[in-house]
Amino acid sequence: MHVNAFDRYYATESPLHRLDARVKVLGLIAFVLSNALLPDGAWAAFGLTWLLLLLANLASHLGPDFTFRRSFIALPFMLVALSALFAPNGQPLAEWNLLGLSLTPTDTGLIRFGSILLRTWLSVQAGILLVAVTPFPDLIHAFEHLRVPAILTTIIAFLYRYLFVLSDEVLRLLRARDSRSAAIPGQKSGRSVFWRAQITGHMAGQLFLRSYERSDRIYHAMLARGYTGHIRTLRAHVMRRRDWLSLVLLIAALLVVQLIGRIG
Amino acid sequence: MHYAPAPxxxxxxxxxxxxxxxxxALTGLFVGIALSRTNKALGEKQVPLMGIMAAFIFAAQMLNFPVAGGTSGHFLGGALAAIVLGPWAGILVMTAVIAVQALLFQDGxxxxxxxxxxxMGVLTAIIGFGLYRIVSASANKTLKLAAAxxxxxxxxxAAALLTALQLWxxxxxxxxxxxxxxxxxxLLIGIGEALITVAALAFLMQTRPDLLEAENVAAKGGTGWVIAGILVSLVAVLLSPLASADPDGLERVAEDLGFLDTGLDAPYQILPDYTIPFLGETALSTIIAGLVGAFVVLGLMILVGGLLKKRSA
Incomplete structure (x- = not known):
């Protein structure tokens, strides 16, 4: 597998890339929180938030529609919110007939659905931008600075480091299964679904063992190199004036968004 | 195919x-206890182990098997992690997996x-470990596999039920x-999950029985987990029909859909990830259906466990 398969970082030079990872993490949390706090139907505030996102996109030098193009992954979940359209307390807008079922979308339902859609869309894009401009190890380090327990951040660091290795292991298992599963085109091959699930279970067990035993070897190798329970990084991670300024500006902008959302 | 979002x-x-x-707040409480127990009871060796186990869960979710009509079954792994690693480690492992899925892939x-x-982490640990712990000391392999x-x-x-309630x-x-x-x-995804978990566990029981020894399992979580597991399971089995029967839940749409009349005949379609089956049932029929479903799965698991055991013998 290509080493970058799980890497969402886009290495380039930009003001957003240079920003301290802590500021970016706090900024993302504030951004998502602000979206959640906006009342339904505060279209002006949602629009302003989108504008902030656009500015951030520009500051990342990745292109103004960078996050938009990658943001459709959250759309399948929208099906779950569709039922909000049929809120009972509102003016009926239409009568639909779907496979013999009559559905009545209402105006409050439409506002609710639109607001959920926007909140999710904005938040997802902000998340996409964060991992595109911050190397993942820096992100983990930022969480450690923000007082997330070290055990948790270390587990996550290991997860990220060995994800590539174990994914390769999975690909090998899948390739082995495929190469033993020859089939004549047009004819049914293999056995029942239960049998297939059982084979997959054995593969999961096999993967578990390989991972478990690998963790033993990794631990001993790390001990031999002086591991004490902490992962060190080379980067200094110092908050400069520019970082403080960006954080304050972003929070001020989000406060304005909130104000507009409440008044409008 | 590298990464398929779980629904x-x-x-x-x-x-x-x-x-x-x-x-x-609830999650913070559980993760906090899990962290302090890891700090106290286990050495620094556990941290690499848990990190790699988290990578295992992440990678294992890539394993799939064709079901029918182009859809495929996936493995979620929460219950297996809790059974093999213990509930507290299971919670930490799932926390790391979900955090990376959210941060890196915006999945969640x-x-x-x-x-x-x-x-996906705490609930699966309580039910997964709690129910398995009831029979973990038993010498009967079939029984253990069935419980798992x-x-x-x-x-x-239960995770699906709680997700639905949160959205509501x-x-x-x-x-x-x-x-x-x-x-x-x-209900369907769960069957796939159960089959894979049972097969994986059967595999581990043969290749590394030391990992699943009774004392080993008992040391990872006390009888409190059994009580919690049974209670939460009971709530999950009983809550679904009660929530369905909630009078508030049968307002306008219920009338518009007219599913009180058509009942089980309502047509429904299965989408790749979600269905929108406009199923309407009374509380009683749902409770019976839930219990029948539970017994069918139990029977199936005993059968599968028996078959697996016979093969190994």
Missing amino acids: LHIPDGFLNLVTSLVFW GLLVMGANIFN GVAAWLSTV LSGTSRLEIVLPAMLGVH
Whole structure:
């Protein structure tokens, strides 16, 4: 597998890339929180938030529609919110007939659905931008600075480091299964679904063992190199004036968004 | 194919602030206890182990098997992690997995991460480990595998139930639509999860029986987990029909859909990830259906466990 398969970082030079990872993490949390706090139907505030996102996109030098193009992954979940359209307390807008079922979308339902859609869309894009401009190890380090327990951040660091290795292991298992599963085109091959699930279970067990035993070897190798329970990084991670300024500006902008959302 | 989003990850914007924060608090409590126990009881060796186990869960979710009509079954792994590693380590491992899925792949939100961890990590650990722990001391392999299967199935279903309730409490989805839809899909997904978990566990029992020795399992969690597991399982089995029967949940849409009349004949379609089956049932019929389903799965697991044991003997 290509080493970058799980890497969402886009290495380039930009003001957003240079920003301290802590500021970016706090900024993302504030951004998502602000979206959640906006009342339904505060279209002006949602629009302003989108504008902030656009500015951030520009500051990342990745292109103004960078996050938009990658943001459709959250759309399948929208099906779950569709039922909000049929809120009972509102003016009926239409009568639909779907496979013999009559559905009545209402105006409050439409506002609710639109607001959920926007909140999710904005938040997802902000998340996409964060991992595109911050190397993942820096992100983990930022969480450690923000007082997330070290055990948790270390587990996550290991997860990220060995994800590539174990994914390769999975690909090998899948390739082995495929190469033993020859089939004549047009004819049914293999056995029942239960049998297939059982084979997959054995593969999961096999993967578990390989991972478990690998963790033993990794631990001993790390001990031999002086591991004490902490992962060190080379980067200094110092908050400069520019970082403080960006954080304050972003929070001020989000406060304005909130104000507009409440008044409008 | 590298990465397939699992259908239980709630994105940001779908839960309101109160629900998100309540579940963050609950999750924080569980993860906090898990961290302090890891700090006290286990050496620094456990940290690399848990990190690699988290990578294992992440990678194992790539394993799939064809079911029918182009859809495929996936493995979620929460119950297996809790059974093999113990409930506290299982919670930490699932927390790391869900955090990376949310941060790196935007599969699941930040503000709602507490709810996601609770649904897929804490709940699966309580039900998965709790139900398995009842029979972990038994010498009967079939019984143990059956318990693991039921635990895996029920933990998937309970996670779906809680997700549906959270969406409903936040005013995102209508209970009478989201509940049958979520439960309907995950009753099936849960069977796949149960089959894989049982097969994986049977494999481990043969190759590394030391990992699953009775004392080993007992040391990872006391009888408190058994009580919690049984209680939460009972709540999950009984709550689904009660929530379905909630009079508030049968308002306008219920009348518009007219599913009180058509009942079980209502047509429904299965989408790749979610269904929107407009199933309507009375509380009694749902309770019976739930119990029948549980017994069918139990029977199936005993059967599968028996077959696997025979093969190994």
